[in-house]
Amino acid sequence: MIVADQKPIEDIRKMLKGKKKVLAIGCGTCVAVCFAGGKREVGVLSSAVRMATELEGEPVQIDETIVQRQCEKEFIEHLGDQLGEYDAVLSLGCGVGVQTLADQFPGTRILPGLNTKFMGGPTEQGVWEERCQGCGNCLLEYTGGICPISRCAKQLMNGPCGGTDEGGRCEVDPDTPCAWFNIWERMDALDIQDQLMEIQPPKDWSTSRDGGRRKIVRKDLQKPKLDEGS
Amino acid sequence: MNQTPLKSNSRLERILAAGQFAVTGEIGPPKSHDAGVIREKCSQLKTYVDAANITDNQTGIVRMSSIAAGILIRNEGLEPVIQMTCRDRNRLAMQSDILGAAAHGIKNILCLSGDHQSFGNHPGAKNVHDLDSMQLIRMFQEMRDNSQFQCGEEIKGGGPPLFIGAAANPFADPVALRPLRLKKKAVAGADFIQTQLIYDMDRFREYMKKAVDLGVTESVSVLAGVGPLKAAGMARYMRNNVPGMSVPDHIIERMEGAVKGISNDDKKARMQASRAEGIRICIEQIEEIKEIEGIAGVHIMAIEWEAAVKPIVEGAGLYPRPEVEN
Ligand code: SF4
Ligand code: SF4
Numbered sequence: 001m002i003v004a005d006q007k008p009i010e011d012i013r014k015m016l017k018g019k020k021k022v023l024a025i026g027c028g029t030c031v032a033v034c035f036a037g038g039k040r041e042v043g044v045l046s047s048a049v050r051m052a053t054e055l056e057g058e059p060v061q062i063d064e065t066i067v068q069r070q071c072e073k074e075f076i077e078h079l080g081d082q083l084g085e086y087d088a089v090l091s092l093g094c095g096v097g098v099q100t101l102a103d104q105f106p107g108t109r110i111l112p113g114l115n116t117k118f119m120g121g122p123t124e125q126g127v128w129e130e131r132c133q134g135c136g137n138c139l140l141e142y143t144g145g146i147c148p149i150s151r152c153a154k155q156l157m158n159g160p161c162g163g164t165d166e167g168g169r170c171e172v173d174p175d176t177p178c179a180w181f182n183i184w185e186r187m188d189a190l191d192i193q194d195q196l197m198e199i200q201p202p203k204d205w206s207t208s209r210d211g212g213r214r215k216i217v218r219k220d221l222q223k224p225k226l227d228e229g230s
Numbered sequence: 231m232n233q234t235p236l237k238s239n240s241r242l243e244r245i246l247a248a249g250q251f252a253v254t255g256e257i258g259p260p261k262s263h264d265a266g267v268i269r270e271k272c273s274q275l276k277t278y279v280d281a282a283n284i285t286d287n288q289t290g291i292v293r294m295s296s297i298a299a300g301i302l303i304r305n306e307g308l309e310p311v312i313q314m315t316c317r318d319r320n321r322l323a324m325q326s327d328i329l330g331a332a333a334h335g336i337k338n339i340l341c342l343s344g345d346h347q348s349f350g351n352h353p354g355a356k357n358v359h360d361l362d363s364m365q366l367i368r369m370f371q372e373m374r375d376n377s378q379f380q381c382g383e384e385i386k387g388g389g390p391p392l393f394i395g396a397a398a399n400p401f402a403d404p405v406a407l408r409p410l411r412l413k414k415k416a417v418a419g420a421d422f423i424q425t426q427l428i429y430d431m432d433r434f435r436e437y438m439k440k441a442v443d444l445g446v447t448e449s450v451s452v453l454a455g456v457g458p459l460k461a462a463g464m465a466r467y468m469r470n471n472v473p474g475m476s477v478p479d480h481i482i483e484r485m486e487g488a489v490k491g492i493s494n495d496d497k498k499a500r501m502q503a504s505r506a507e508g509i510r511i512c513i514e515q516i517e518e519i520k521e522i523e524g525i526a527g528v529h530i531m532a533i534e535w536e537a538a539v540k541p542i543v544e545g546a547g548l549y550p551r552p553e554v555e556n
Pocket of ligand 1: 137138139140149150
């Protein structure tokens with residue numbers, strides 16, 4: 001899932017400065033599950049902004065709504081009718097949600113209420129961790145199912161750096177396990193540690209963001225187009 | 231003496247090829263464009279070491295470029311070992327820099343992952359890590375031996391003559407993996423290895439035994455990292471804070487013992503006594519290291535204390551440095 005975090009309220013207030021009427025739109029999928037942009041969070045954030053702006057003497061009227069998936073056109077189209085009355089939309093979706101709204105409603109100012117952090121999942125109650133950077137060419141088969149691209153601070157592909165701390169902590173943060181320590185432990189337990197002696201060649205990053213904006217086209221799923229346009 | 235042709239003909243390579251016990255040192259470039267700093271440090275190391283490493287934005291702090299500083303010491307008559315980290319450059323920049331360095335006659339290169347930028351003075355910087363140190367070693371080896379760029383394209387006129395080094399941290403976790411990782415660097419194409427600072431000789435002997443058993447030392451020259459302690463506090467700090475640093479109690483006790491009986495107020499006398507002990511320990515350790523099977527030399531790290539190199543090298547009976555034919 002996509003994991004996000006709410007922006008600090010001061011940042012949100014700054015974005016909303018001068019706006020009179022705003023629609024806050026949450027999302028019922030990833031960001032609801034990580035308690036950043038679901039129905040409840042939209043409610044709490046909206047009241048906080050209302051209170052703060054009232055105290056300041058420049059009250060902002062915030063209406064609240066939620067869609068099931070902000071990242072898909074079909075789920076947001078219906079909002080079009082009401083947007084005319086708002087100065088701006090505050091999206092509590094991930095970065096994809098914000099942009100889907102912006103694409104769909106070119107005449108409306110869309111503001112981001114979240115900081116989208118990573119693709120990952122919960123590892124314990126109240127803790128989410130990154131697991132994938134969408135490098136576009138998954139190498140988990142060589143690393144015991146643990147991703148060094150997203151979980152090693154140096155994206156090493158051939159083993160740990162010299163900085164792994166005692167007990168397998170990453171040199172960058174003592175609260176974070178060293179990905180390579182985990183990879184070693186796991187491959188050792190599976191008795192496939194000799195695979196680690198194979199030298200992984202330089203990665204082809206062109207499948208990652210380095211290759212430019214990425215898209216997937218599935219011809220088998222595309223609707224036949226009558227008019228190809230430009 | 232075997233007659234395999236030398237790969238780079240660097241002084242360091244020639245010393246090692248001649249079966250001599252090699253001595254390398256280390257110079258940290260200044261956080262400025264002041265060439266005088268480099269020349270001063272160089273004058274303290276020159277003639278006492280066979281070559282000196284030039285660190286590459288060590289600990290993520292911006293300093294004079296290692297290649298530029300390397301050219302400066304080369305001009306002073308000291309052979310540089312250029313350090314190159316994977317943190318700041320992608321494969322284009324690494325290849326282009328090594329061609330430039332080779333054009334200036336630089337031959338020794340040490341391939342490193344690099345300290346994370348969060349430790350340095352630009353923690354908000356983007357890191358690169360296009361390659362890791364293993365891939366960097368292999369890339370330089372292929373440039374040299376196959377005259378080809380990483381993409382496979384031919385280097386017209388031949389590849390740069392390099393003597394390729396890598397680092398090893400014998401005691402960092404996962405400890406069981408470390409000798410294998412050393413072997414992997416050898417397979418990737420490393421010609422020499424410089425280890426992290428070693429104070430725990432017993433553990434180092436065990437590590438080297440594994441390395442020898444794995445056949446690593448047949449193709450790679452291992453230089454053990456040593457460094458003089460300045461004070462007991464420094465030893466304790468390193469033991470507690472530097473990953474993979476094992477400083478045995480008896481070393482710390484000796485450093486504490488060195489200042490016993492000297493009044494706390496006499497800072498100068500305490501400092502001198504403690505530093506003299508640090509140098510003595512370092513010399514004794516080199517003597518022990520010389521006896522370890524598979525060891526080809528020492529790498530003396532006395533950063534910001536370059537003056538210690540002379541008494542250490544002399545004290546360990548490693549002076550004068552041998553002359554090797556060009
Ligand atoms: S290797 Fe790439 S695709 Fe696979 S988990 Fe890691 S970042 Fe994601
Ligand atoms: S300590 Fe481990 S996770 Fe952290 S940078 Fe080094 S190898 Fe990567």
